[in-house]
Amino acid sequence: MYKEICSKYEATKDNLIYILHDIQDTHPQHYISDEAVTAISEYLSIPPNHIYGVLTFYTMYSTKPRGKNIIRLCESPPCYIKGSENILRKLKVLLGVDTGETSKDGQFTLELCACLGVCGNAPVMMINDNVYGDLTEEKVVEIIEKVRRGN
Amino acid sequence: MAKTVNVWIDGHHLEVPDTMTIIEAADKYGINIPRLCYHPDLPPTANCGVCVVEMAGSPTPKRACCTPVAEGMKVSTNSKKLRSYRKTLVEMILSNHEVVCPTCAANNKCELQTLANNLGVDPDAMPLILKKETVDHSSLSIIRDVNKCIACGRCITVCNEVQTVYALTFADRGIDAHVDTAFSNGMANSPCVNCGQCTVYCPTGALREKNDLDPVWEAILDPEKHVIVQEAPSIRVSLGEEFGMPFGSVTPKKMYAALRKIGFDSVMDTNFTADLTILEEGTECVAKLVAGEKRPLITSCSPGWIKFMETYYPDLADCVSTAKSPMSMFGVLAKTYYAQENKIDPAKIVSVAIMPCTAKKFEAARPELSDSGYQDTDYVLTTRELIRMIKEAGIDFANIPEEEPDAGMSFYSGAGTIFGATGGVMEAALRSAYFLVTGKDLDNVEIQAVRGFEGVKEAAINVPGFGEVRVAVAHGLSNARKVMDKVREGLATKGESPWHFIEIMACPGGCVGGGGQPYGNDIASRARRGLALYQEDRDLPVRLSHRNPEVTKIYERFLGAPNSPLALKLLHTYYYRRSVNTGQITEQATHKHH
Numbered sequence: 001m002y003k004e005i006c007s008k009y010e011a012t013k014d015n016l017i018y019i020l021h022d023i024q025d026t027h028p029q030h031y032i033s034d035e036a037v038t039a040i041s042e043y044l045s046i047p048p049n050h051i052y053g054v055l056t057f058y059t060m061y062s063t064k065p066r067g068k069n070i071i072r073l074c075e076s077p078p079c080y081i082k083g084s085e086n087i088l089r090k091l092k093v094l095l096g097v098d099t100g101e102t103s104k105d106g107q108f109t110l111e112l113c114a115c116l117g118v119c120g121n122a123p124v125m126m127i128n129d130n131v132y133g134d135l136t137e138e139k140v141v142e143i144i145e146k147v148r149r150g151n
Numbered sequence: 152m153a154k155t156v157n158v159w160i161d162g163h164h165l166e167v168p169d170t171m172t173i174i175e176a177a178d179k180y181g182i183n184i185p186r187l188c189y190h191p192d193l194p195p196t197a198n199c200g201v202c203v204v205e206m207a208g209s210p211t212p213k214r215a216c217c218t219p220v221a222e223g224m225k226v227s228t229n230s231k232k233l234r235s236y237r238k239t240l241v242e243m244i245l246s247n248h249e250v251v252c253p254t255c256a257a258n259n260k261c262e263l264q265t266l267a268n269n270l271g272v273d274p275d276a277m278p279l280i281l282k283k284e285t286v287d288h289s290s291l292s293i294i295r296d297v298n299k300c301i302a303c304g305r306c307i308t309v310c311n312e313v314q315t316v317y318a319l320t321f322a323d324r325g326i327d328a329h330v331d332t333a334f335s336n337g338m339a340n341s342p343c344v345n346c347g348q349c350t351v352y353c354p355t356g357a358l359r360e361k362n363d364l365d366p367v368w369e370a371i372l373d374p375e376k377h378v379i380v381q382e383a384p385s386i387r388v389s390l391g392e393e394f395g396m397p398f399g400s401v402t403p404k405k406m407y408a409a410l411r412k413i414g415f416d417s418v419m420d421t422n423f424t425a426d427l428t429i430l431e432e433g434t435e436c437v438a439k440l441v442a443g444e445k446r447p448l449i450t451s452c453s454p455g456w457i458k459f460m461e462t463y464y465p466d467l468a469d470c471v472s473t474a475k476s477p478m479s480m481f482g483v484l485a486k487t488y489y490a491q492e493n494k495i496d497p498a499k500i501v502s503v504a505i506m507p508c509t510a511k512k513f514e515a516a517r518p519e520l521s522d523s524g525y526q527d528t529d530y531v532l533t534t535r536e537l538i539r540m541i542k543e544a545g546i547d548f549a550n551i552p553e554e555e556p557d558a559g560m561s562f563y564s565g566a567g568t569i570f571g572a573t574g575g576v577m578e579a580a581l582r583s584a585y586f587l588v589t590g591k592d593l594d595n596v597e598i599q600a601v602r603g604f605e606g607v608k609e610a611a612i613n614v615p616g617f618g619e620v621r622v623a624v625a626h627g628l629s630n631a632r633k634v635m636d637k638v639r640e641g642l643a644t645k646g647e648s649p650w651h652f653i654e655i656m657a658c659p660g661g662c663v664g665g666g667g668q669p670y671g672n673d674i675a676s677r678a679r680r681g682l683a684l685y686q687e688d689r690d691l692p693v694r695l696s697h698r699n700p701e702v703t704k705i706y707e708r709f710l711g712a713p714n715s716p717l718a719l720k721l722l723h724t725y726y727y728r729r730s731v732n733t734g735q736i737t738e739q740a741t742h743k744h745h
Contacts, residue, residue, distance in 0.1 A: 034732065038732050041732075049320040049341070049342075050317070051333075052331075052333040052334060057321075057322075063334060
């Protein structure tokens with residue numbers, strides 16, 4: 001499977017980031033396993049330790065299996081000032097997880113991230129590719145319910 | 152072409168090539184700019200910021216390690232501002248460092264300790280933010296303690312660029328950035344070849360050898376055990392420097408005396424089996440030459456190189472000499488020949504090897520190296536560990552009266568002693584191969600073309616009766632790669648290797664620069680130790696391995712002849728194929744001779 005994804009791209013080093021994204025997005029658990037790194041390493045002739053360095057440098061990549069939906073709550077100063085801490089507390093209680101963990105039903109993984117570029121609507125979070133702004137604790141409950149039903 | 156430029160550092164006028172950085176120019180003129188992550192042997196990573204200097208016309212201080220000099224540049228290395236910057240930087244590093252100096256392996260050798268002391272740093276200036284992480288004890292050779300790591304990145308540079316082993320990397324970023332193996336699998340589950348160059352360049356005690364002193368002391372103090380010790384060629388030229396003797400002092404007889412005083416029951420010498428290796432490997436080499444073999448013969452003494460070959464070049468494993476390393480030959484003979492000759496039960500023998508090498512600890516533990524019926528070598532101590540042992544025993548090494556080793560497996564030729572320098576094994580082998588082909592000894596035994604510190608050395612030696620023998624010598628694994636890639640290409644395109652005989656040493660400089668050598672093991676010190684070995688060679692009465700009387704005796708009384716069935720059983724081995732991700736064995740690559 002990993003080899004197939006790799007072969008969609010030319011075997012040049014600058015394609016590493018694209019291949020990593022593709023592999024992570026197509027994996028049902030949204031992560032990059034060491035088997036995947038081995039396959040990429042062979043395809044691009046990049047040592048596995050270098051790929052691991054890249055993969056842990058960018059917070060968008062994960063080396064651990066994750067849930068169906070990935071929540072990324074912004075922890076940058078504007079969101080923090082506008083109360084992202086309260087949102088984080090609410091999300092933790094709602095999902096029964098700590099930061100970086102996946103809910104028992106495998107539906108949600110809760111992560112923190114750097115600025116999402118919509119500070120005007122702080123506090124902000126992303127769930128998968130959708131951005132949710134002007135968050136309140138009540139709004140968070142609704143959003144989570146909606147996403148859960150959507151699945 | 153480099154241009155010469157005029158630079159002023161602290162008012163001193165310097166004329167230097169414009170290819171230099173400020174720190175290189177300052178070093179050349181003996182102006183010491185405080186530094187931490189910079190090392191003259193390695194490209195700068197500019198991680199720590201301690202080497203900041205002020206420059207006329209520049210609003211902010213610049214890092215001297217990565218700022219090139221320019222015409223008319225005026226640099227000042229000391230000011231109120233710079234002192235305060237440097238202090239703060241070191242205080243921040245200390246706030247995330249496990250400060251346990253008295254028990255640390257790097258105590259008194261630690262560059263962070265020295266710098267903090269020199270700069271008069273306040274240890275309580277910053278709150279401790281250290282989060283204790285698990286120490287990586289997975290490797291048989293190297294301990295990696297992230298709590299002492301200051302993320303200077305030297306180990307990563309040496310592992311990836313100098314050695315091209317690709318075991319270590321930076322992982323995560325920002326405050327979480329740390330040195331790690333891929334997927335945090337631990338050194339033992341990475342392509343690490345145990346060369347230990349990371350332990351040499353680590354400025355603190357974050358990377359160090361696995362300490363095996365306790366079990367060795369235990370054996371020495373056990374009256375039931377017969378503890379026998381061997382010392383590699385390069386040990387005799389590196390011990391003195393730690394005890395106030397001049398660099399490159401040749402001290403074999405003080406070394407024997409110290410080991411006997413520590414309590415070893417029998418003190419012999421790896422140099423003896425270095426000579427024996429030449430006869431086994433030389434015979435193998437000459438057989439290949441005579442048969443017109445298109446594949447080369449490659450030396451097998453360096454355990455870092457062997458694991459590297461098993462990982463990255465297993466398709467060429469059949470080209471590597473089957474001869475065990477001198478250490479392992481000594482190990483197997485200690486529990487067979489020596490035990491027989493001295494009527495000692497081999498079960499009671501504890502065989503200890505003093506090596507300049509961390510990878511030898513891995514080699515000694517290879518299960519296949521047990522042809523004596525026991526594990527051939529029980530413990531390996533690095534030069535650094537022996538130094539600690541000598542200090543613990545309270546021995547005044549510089550003034551200890553010289554003693555002779557115990558007879559049987561200790562006589563050595565000059566050819567055996569130069570094994571410790573890059574090109575030495577090649578030179579020793581050529582001296583004997585010449586004899587094996589022509590029946591005559593070389594008039595001039597010194598083969599200058601294979602000496603020195605160039606990364607890859609090539610030579611063609613005319614051997615009457617055979618013709619030209621083409622040889623190559625590589626030291627440092629990135630250089631080994633260059634040679635091996637050419638061998639692979641030659642075999643694939645022309646069906647022939649460019650060289651008949653190749654020497655490869657994992658560490659730059661050979662064993663004199665081994666990963667277990669005393670701290671301060673930079674390229675310049677390695678060169679001085681190497682020259683000391685060539686000096687010892689010149690001073691020895693016997694300079695050819697095949698003229699070693701104890702080697703002649705062991706063939707007469709025990710082994711028969713080089714490459715005899717018994718020699719093949721005890722002194723030769725086989726190799727594996729390993730995963731490039733985990734370094735673990737995937738299958739056997741070659742088989743033992745029968």
